[in-house]
Amino acid sequence: MSAAADSLIPNSRREARLIQLRIGLRRVLRNPSTLVGGILVLLLLVMAALAPLLATHDPMAQSLVDRLTPPGAQHWLGTDQLGRDIYSRLLYGAQPTLMIVILVIAFSAPLGLIIGMVAGYMGGWVESALMRLTDIFMAFPRLILALALVSALKPGLTNAVIAIAITAWPSYARLARAETLALRHADFVEAARGLGQTGTRIVIGQILPLCLSSAAIRATLDMAGIILTAAGLGFLGLGAQPPMAEWGAMIGTGRDHIFDAWWVAAVPGIAILLVSLGFNLLGDGLRDVLDPKHHD
Amino acid sequence: MNATIVIQGVDVFHGQGAQRFHAVKQASLSIAPRETFGLVGGSGSGKSSLLRVLAGLSPNWSGSITMAGEAMPPGQRPPRAFHRHVQMVFQDPYASLNPRHTVDRILSEGLALHGFRDAEQRIRDVLDQVGLGPRFRFRYPHELSGGQRQRVAIARAISLEPQILLLDEPTSALDASVQAEILNLLMTIRQQRPVTCVFVSHDLAVIAHICDRVAVMQHGSIVEHLTADELISRQVSHPYTRQLLAASEGLSGIDPAA
Amino acid sequence: MTDASLLDIEGLTVSFPSDSGRVSVVRDFALRMGREKIGIVGESGSGKSITARAILGLVPHPGQTTARRMQLGNRNLLALDSAGWRGIRGKYAGMIMQDPKFSLNPVMRIGDQITETLRLHEKLDRAEQRRRAIAILQAVGIDDPERVYAAYPHELSGGMGQRAMIAAMLISSPELIIADEPTSALDVLVREQVLKLLDDLVTTRGIGLILISHDLPMVARFCDRILVMYRGRIVETLDAHHLDRANHPYTKGLMACLPQPAYRGQMLPSLSRDPAWEQA
Ligand SMILES: Nc1ncnc2c1ncn2[C@@H]1O[C@H](COP(=O)(O)OP(=O)(O)O)[C@@H](O)[C@H]1O
Ligand SMILES: Nc1ncnc2c1ncn2[C@@H]1O[C@H](COP(=O)(O)OP(=O)(O)O)[C@@H](O)[C@H]1O
Ligand SMILES: [Mg+2]
Ligand SMILES: [Mg+2]
Numbered sequence: 141m142s143a144a145a146d147s148l149i150p151n152s153r154r155e156a157r158l159i160q161l162r163i164g165l166r167r168v169l170r171n172p173s174t175l176v177g178g179i180l181v182l183l184l185l186v187m188a189a190l191a192p193l194l195a196t197h198d199p200m201a202q203s204l205v206d207r208l209t210p211p212g213a214q215h216w217l218g219t220d221q222l223g224r225d226i227y228s229r230l231l232y233g234a235q236p237t238l239m240i241v242i243l244v245i246a247f248s249a250p251l252g253l254i255i256g257m258v259a260g261y262m263g264g265w266v267e268s269a270l271m272r273l274t275d276i277f278m279a280f281p282r283l284i285l286a287l288a289l290v291s292a293l294k295p296g297l298t299n300a301v302i303a304i305a306i307t308a309w310p311s312y313a314r315l316a317r318a319e320t321l322a323l324r325h326a327d328f329v330e331a332a333r334g335l336g337q338t339g340t341r342i343v344i345g346q347i348l349p350l351c352l353s354s355a356a357i358r359a360t361l362d363m364a365g366i367i368l369t370a371a372g373l374g375f376l377g378l379g380a381q382p383p384m385a386e387w388g389a390m391i392g393t394g395r396d397h398i399f400d401a402w403w404v405a406a407v408p409g410i411a412i413l414l415v416s417l418g419f420n421l422l423g424d425g426l427r428d429v430l431d432p433k434h435h436d
Numbered sequence: 437m438n439a440t441i442v443i444q445g446v447d448v449f450h451g452q453g454a455q456r457f458h459a460v461k462q463a464s465l466s467i468a469p470r471e472t473f474g475l476v477g478g479s480g481s482g483k484s485s486l487l488r489v490l491a492g493l494s495p496n497w498s499g500s501i502t503m504a505g506e507a508m509p510p511g512q513r514p515p516r517a518f519h520r521h522v523q524m525v526f527q528d529p530y531a532s533l534n535p536r537h538t539v540d541r542i543l544s545e546g547l548a549l550h551g552f553r554d555a556e557q558r559i560r561d562v563l564d565q566v567g568l569g570p571r572f573r574f575r576y577p578h579e580l581s582g583g584q585r586q587r588v589a590i591a592r593a594i595s596l597e598p599q600i601l602l603l604d605e606p607t608s609a610l611d612a613s614v615q616a617e618i619l620n621l622l623m624t625i626r627q628q629r630p631v632t633c634v635f636v637s638h639d640l641a642v643i644a645h646i647c648d649r650v651a652v653m654q655h656g657s658i659v660e661h662l663t664a665d666e667l668i669s670r671q672v673s674h675p676y677t678r679q680l681l682a683a684s685e686g687l688s689g690i691d692p693a694a
Numbered sequence: 695m696t697d698a699s700l701l702d703i704e705g706l707t708v709s710f711p712s713d714s715g716r717v718s719v720v721r722d723f724a725l726r727m728g729r730e731k732i733g734i735v736g737e738s739g740s741g742k743s744i745t746a747r748a749i750l751g752l753v754p755h756p757g758q759t760t761a762r763r764m765q766l767g768n769r770n771l772l773a774l775d776s777a778g779w780r781g782i783r784g785k786y787a788g789m790i791m792q793d794p795k796f797s798l799n800p801v802m803r804i805g806d807q808i809t810e811t812l813r814l815h816e817k818l819d820r821a822e823q824r825r826r827a828i829a830i831l832q833a834v835g836i837d838d839p840e841r842v843y844a845a846y847p848h849e850l851s852g853g854m855g856q857r858a859m860i861a862a863m864l865i866s867s868p869e870l871i872i873a874d875e876p877t878s879a880l881d882v883l884v885r886e887q888v889l890k891l892l893d894d895l896v897t898t899r900g901i902g903l904i905l906i907s908h909d910l911p912m913v914a915r916f917c918d919r920i921l922v923m924y925r926g927r928i929v930e931t932l933d934a935h936h937l938d939r940a941n942h943p944y945t946k947g948l949m950a951c952l953p954q955p956a957y958r959g960q961m962l963p964s965l966s967r968d969p970a971w972e973q974a
Pocket of ligand 1: 450451457459477478479480481482483484485486
């Protein structure tokens, strides 16, 4: 790896970053789990983005004559109890799934990182207070808290996101605090202090970049769990509301026909399985690729 | 001429309350402008603790310190401008550079913070000066050898044109050949700029080579003051200094027969 | 002193895979030694540690070791499987690493770590194990062996930790000890004591010692012969008492760049490297 880096001498900030990116990308592509995981996740992205192009039917269009048609030429993956095309619903269903994942991570990762880094850097009573708070949120079982919250507020996608995010941030806070504690007195942090840098600048400029890779690994592994929780809420009718296509809700509606029309529940079930497997593989692989202990 | 660094009755502590550790006891020194002053002693003798106080990195001390004409207030962090005049180089070049920052970023941070307008030019100059050149500007630390990293750390320190340069065992993690290169670099810098240096080491040969005067530390106290000539000709009086000399006997610089 | 029969190595090569094919980090290493003190010096990355590990069958994955001959006493090391290596390590040959902090198990009492090799290789009851461990702790210059026996590594200073390591090494009376930078992490004064101790023990017990360091003058004081390594190869073998007879420009360069009173305040000569050194 360093031999490759030696032969490429960057001449600007951008080039340096591009070379790093290329080296990283090569490592990602060489690692079988990141490769398989990446492909599965990419598939999810493509499905969500190109759903209108790839769909063969209107995902909402009901046709009672066609209800519970098995997979075939007309409906590739069959139809549900209202005669809606499952293949098309599957494609559109990727959108809320992805949306939930992105919103939850976008909310919980930064919040967790900030709380953890501030706690780790400041120490003292600030740390005790913040970490006690983190422990409290960490102690709630995710699905049960989400259930309570969603039923107290109002079932729907937004509230599902809020509920999941509230239980997702503590793990980032713990991780960021642990890293910050280890880095707080590192020589390069002292050197930055010696240049005259202080508090916020040190946390953001020196410590944050080193927390990011483990946060990224954590986030990817988390996404599988988020998808499952969202699907769970959808299944119970507390997440995305009908007629919106959402994988968990799709399984929920397929439940009544599980013996005579297995595909209604099985198709979104398999999709959830594959996507969460994809995120898990990607996260595991990223840990190999990004963890500095593995290559030095 | 006035001294650049005056230290009087300085005590340095680690921690608070019952766990407080008294790392440096009643240290007093006075270092002239452009002098290179050596601090020697075994590990744990308090050399780094004292140096970090001088660098404004640990406020937990008492006594009186004047750096470049300004009195340092004990118990608090010095203002930003202080760091413009006092810079420190750490022992382990593998730990003192942020692994996620390019050399360029490592060098620009201090310049930006202290409002240097010609940062671009200064980065190029300082890289030349430490013998790295523009090829190294956009590399990451892991793409550099130990000696190259230490050059980057030195470049970071001298880019602000400090009056005082504090060096904490800057060569003890390096091979002898690289140590020679770094020592040569430091001597060149000393010739080119009016800089006062404090050089910490446990290696008497290195200290004798680069320093004008030396203080020997043991268990947090300065036990002896020597000139480099006295050190080389072994005119020492404290038994601890003798022990140190005996341990480096025949090792290199210090001649056992002298 | 010079029955050259303890360790006999010829053509030892260690390689690691890299982006551009296999890279040999130790090339054609050869050493015949008896119960003497051999020093290996060279700059960092010259392959000293990997050589030491290869001699004990400890080259990390995915490194590959090949050799024409590798014998410890009359045991052929080339024919060993991993169980065979375990039978050699600790009993006939042992290694002392740079930093006792990393090579001692932090959650195990010193006494248990010292007697571990005894439990592995000999059948002794606990009282006898303890007696032997205390005796060996005393032999390595620890004044209160009872306390150290019951202590955990973090309760000991660096010098004490390194003494404990040496004790753990010595208890099974090995024939060969490899010490890889055993004093680099220690205080100057402690360094001196630990080296003297090692020297005494090795001499009085007739153990073969390979001392690895980047510090040429230090090695010269404690060893009989010195191998100088450069980029994985031995470039010169020296009589430790006659460093002045060094021939190779690399060895001369290594000595010249040390600060000396004669050069005080002057520029030190820097080492200019010749690509030809890698071939020779
Ligand atoms: N952050 C710290 N907290 C507590 N004790 C410390 C800390 N840093 C150093 N010490 C103690 O202070 C003493 C002096 O340490 P130091 O100044 O690093 O010595 P030297 O640089 O001479 O080796 C040692 O006993 C060390 O254990
Ligand atoms: N696990 C490994 N994988 C690949 N290369 C390695 C590994 N360990 C060491 N090396 C390479 O082997 C060479 C020799 O290393 P080492 O024996 O540790 O040097 P020394 O002990 O002389 O400093 C170095 O160039 C190093 O990069
Ligand atoms: Mg120190
Ligand atoms: Mg080594």
